[in-house]
Amino acid sequence: MSRNTTMKILDIKFAPLNVPLKRRLETLSVTLWFFIMCFGPVLGFVIIGYLLFFAATIRYYVLLYFLWMYYDWDTCNKGGRSTKLTNMVTKSRWIQHVFDFFPVTLLKTTDLDPNKNYLLCSFPHGIYASGAIGSFRCESRGAKTLFPGLQPHVVMLYQVFKIPVFREIALAMGFVSSSEESLDYQLSTKPEPPFTGRLTALIVGGAGEALECSPGTNRIIVNQRKGFVRVALKHGTPLVPSFSFRETDIFDQVKNPCLALVQQYCRKKLGCVPVILKGRGLFQYSYGFVPHRVPITTVVGSPIEIPKISHPTKEQINEYHKQFVEKLTELFETHKYKYLPDADSKHLEFV
Numbered sequence: 001m002s003r004n005t006t007m008k009i010l011d012i013k014f015a016p017l018n019v020p021l022k023r024r025l026e027t028l029s030v031t032l033w034f035f036i037m038c039f040g041p042v043l044g045f046v047i048i049g050y051l052l053f054f055a056a057t058i059r060y061y062v063l064l065y066f067l068w069m070y071y072d073w074d075t076c077n078k079g080g081r082s083t084k085l086t087n088m089v090t091k092s093r094w095i096q097h098v099f100d101f102f103p104v105t106l107l108k109t110t111d112l113d114p115n116k117n118y119l120l121c122s123f124p125h126g127i128y129a130s131g132a133i134g135s136f137r138c139e140s141r142g143a144k145t146l147f148p149g150l151q152p153h154v155v156m157l158y159q160v161f162k163i164p165v166f167r168e169i170a171l172a173m174g175f176v177s178s179s180e181e182s183l184d185y186q187l188s189t190k191p192e193p194p195f196t197g198r199l200t201a202l203i204v205g206g207a208g209e210a211l212e213c214s215p216g217t218n219r220i221i222v223n224q225r226k227g228f229v230r231v232a233l234k235h236g237t238p239l240v241p242s243f244s245f246r247e248t249d250i251f252d253q254v255k256n257p258c259l260a261l262v263q264q265y266c267r268k269k270l271g272c273v274p275v276i277l278k279g280r281g282l283f284q285y286s287y288g289f290v291p292h293r294v295p296i297t298t299v300v301g302s303p304i305e306i307p308k309i310s311h312p313t314k315e316q317i318n319e320y321h322k323q324f325v326e327k328l329t330e331l332f333e334t335h336k337y338k339y340l341p342d343a344d345s346k347h348l349e350f351v
Contacts, residue, residue, distance in 0.1 A: 012284050012286045012287065013284060013285045013286050014283060014284045014285075015283050015284060015285065022100075025097050026097045026098070026100050026101040027101065027282060027290065028097075028282070029094050029095075029097035029098045029101065030097070030098050030101040030290065030291060031282060031290050032094070033094075033098045034128065034289060034290065034291065035289075036166075036169065037128050038277075038289065040163075040165075040166040040169060041160070041163045041166050043165070043166070044163045044164045044165035044166040044167075045163065045164065047164075047165055048062060048065075048164045048165060065164070066164075069164065069167075075171060076158070076161040076167070076170075076171065076175075076176055076177035076179075076182060077176070077177050077179055077181045077182040077185060078182075078185055079153075079176060079185060079186070079189070079191070080153060080171055080174055080175060080176045081171045081172060081174065083151070083174075083192070083195075085172060086172060086173065086174035087139070088172075089172045089173055089174075090137050090138055090139045090173065090174060091139040091140075095137075095138050095139075095173075096138060096139075096140045098134070098138070099130070099133075099134035099138045099140070099141065100140075101291075101293060102130065102134070102250065102291070102293060102294060102295055102296045103295060103296075104130060104131055104134030104135055104138070104141060104296045104297075104298065105141070105295065105296070105297045105298070106134075106135040106136075106141045106142060106143055106146060106298050106300070107297060107298065107299050107300065108146045108147065108299075108300045109299065109300060109301055109302055109331075110301075110302040110303075111147075112147050112150060112197075112199070112240070112303060113197070114147070114148055114149025114150055114196050114197050115149070115196050115197050116197050116237075116238060117186065117187050117188075117189075117190075117197050117198040117199075117200070117235070117237055118150070118197070118198065118199050118200065118237065118238050118239075118240050118303060119183075119186075119187060119200055119202060119228065119231070119232050119237050119238070119239055119240065120136075120199055120200065120201045120202065120240040120242050120300065121202055121204050121228055121239060121240065121241055121242065121324070121328075122201050122202065122203050122204070122242045122243075122244065122298070123203075123204065123205060123209075123220045123222070123241075123242070123243050123244070123328065124205060124209055124212075124213065124218065124219065124220050124243075124244065124247050124248055125203045125205040125206060125207075125209035125210050125213070125247075126209075126210065126213050126244070126247035126248050126250065126251070127210055127213055127250070127251045127253070127275060127277065127291075128210075129154075129203045129244075129247075130244075130247065130250065130291070130296060131244025131245075131247045131296040131297075131298040132154055132201050132203055132242070132244060132298065133154055133173075134296070134298075135201075135244070135298040136152040136153070136154050136199070136201045137152070137154050137173055137174050137175070143199070146300075147199055149194075149195060149196040149197055150195065150196075150197045150198060150199040151191040151195035151197070151198050151199065152174075152199045152200075152201065153174060153175070153176045153186065153198065153199070153200050153201065154174070154175055154176075154201045154203075155175070155176055155177070155178045155182070155183070155200060155201065155202045155203065156170055156175040156176070156177065156178060157178055157206070157207070157272060158177040158178045158179040158182070159272065160175075161177055176200070178202070180227075180231065183200070183202075183231050184231070184234075184235070186198055186200040187200065187231065187232070187234075187235040187237045188235050199240075201242070202228055204221070204222060204225050204228055205220055205221040205222065205225070206221070206225075207267045207272050207273045208221050208267060209221045210273060210275065211260075211263055211264075211267070211273055211275070212351055213247075213248045213251070213253065214248060214252055214253065214255075215248060215249045215251075215252050216248070216249065216346075217248055217349065218248065218332070218346060218347070218348050218349055219248075219349040219350075219351050220348060220349070220350060220351070221350075221351055222324075222325060222328070222350065223325070223350050226317050226318070226321050229317050229320050229321045229324065230312055230317050232306045232320070233306055233307070233308070233309045233312040233316060233317065233320065234308075234309070234310060234312070235308065236306055236307055236308025236309075237306060238303035238304060238305050238306055239303065239304045239306060239320070239324050240300060240301060240302075240303045240304070241300075241301040241304075241324060241327045241328040241331050242298060242299065242300045242301060242331075243298070243299055243301075243328065243331055243332050243335070244296050244297070244298040244299075245296065245297045245298075245299065245335065245336065245339035245340055246294050246295060246296050246297070246339065246340065247296055249292065249294045250279070250291035250292050250294050250296070251277050251278065251279050251291055251292070252277075252278040252279075253275045253276060253277055253278055254275075254276035254277075254278060259276070262274065263275070277289040279291050279292060280292055295339075297338075297339045299331060299335050299339075301327060301328070301330075301331040302327070304320070304323055304324055304327055306320060328348070329348055332347075332348050333347075
């Protein structure tokens with residue numbers, strides 16, 4: 001049997017023996033990334049709990065860390081960590097390998113004014129928003145080159161920044177909080193030089209949209225999400241639609257009625273949802289929680305100019321929300337033929 005040929009044993013499709021080293025490094029890197037994303041929050045509490053109660057000397061350093069957390073509590077609402085620190089992470093070979101795995105590609109349809117702040121609304125969430133994160137928090141995707149002068153950030157669930165250890169990973173990656181205080185800061189302040197404006201990526205569908213994720217679908221939650229329009233109106237910030245094609249193809253997930261009840265409870269109480277992933281493995285393509293190697297293309301549309309209205313009415317919010325949904329649909333329909341298989345049968349599904 002050729003070393004280039006995949007083997008199938010007991011319905012498990014194994015990878016060829018001579019996979020190039022770069023591809024193996026990409027697979028290992030993306031496995032570590034999703035392991036951290038899946039289990040990092042729980043491990044953060046476990047590590048801190050163990051050191052606090054079972055490590056006689058180190059527990060004092062844990063207490064110092066708690067003091068640091070108290071001092072640093074609001075950083076996620078004030079623009080996150082400094083660019084110098086986040087660049088060390090986002091330019092690392094590890095992060096580059098993670099998003100080369102799929103790969104993630106970022107494309108723009110128009111230039112953005114470098115002197116403005118923008119609220120970029122990204123769809124779909126998928127399982128872990130790999131398209132949005134890769135496009136705007138991995139230096140090799142070229143966001144700063146495509147949109148010169150704009151400092152890109154990605155918004156993450158605010159509860160994440162209350163979790164010890166894991167919060168440091170999120171801040172080092174350049175994430176900022178999803179709280180309204182954080183969004184107000186992002187949309188109302190200018191970044192430090194050399195940047196002259198902000199490009200803040202918000203994954204509008206959130207955890208609810210993650211539950212709708214399955215291969216071949218393009219289900220998004222936007223009709224009942226209007227808070228992003230209200231915040232944009234409050235600051236007069238242009239809204240930018242963005243869509244990551246094939247985001248939902250990298251994972252499938254287990255679904256059943258009992259699990260759905262647990263997921264909905266966690267979503268309402270914690271803001272996040274536990275999912276049982278169906279992906280591939282490190283050395284085989286049939287089972288595991290490693291994502292499938294599917295190209296993700298994030299297309300950024302043209303901005304929608306928004307007037308500044310400190311206290312927008314419901315009618316005003318609905319008016320600009322309707323404009324946004326129309327622009328997002330147009331973006332999807334225009335570009336789906338380039339990036340989706342069987343594009344004629346694919347349409348946005350509003351849930």
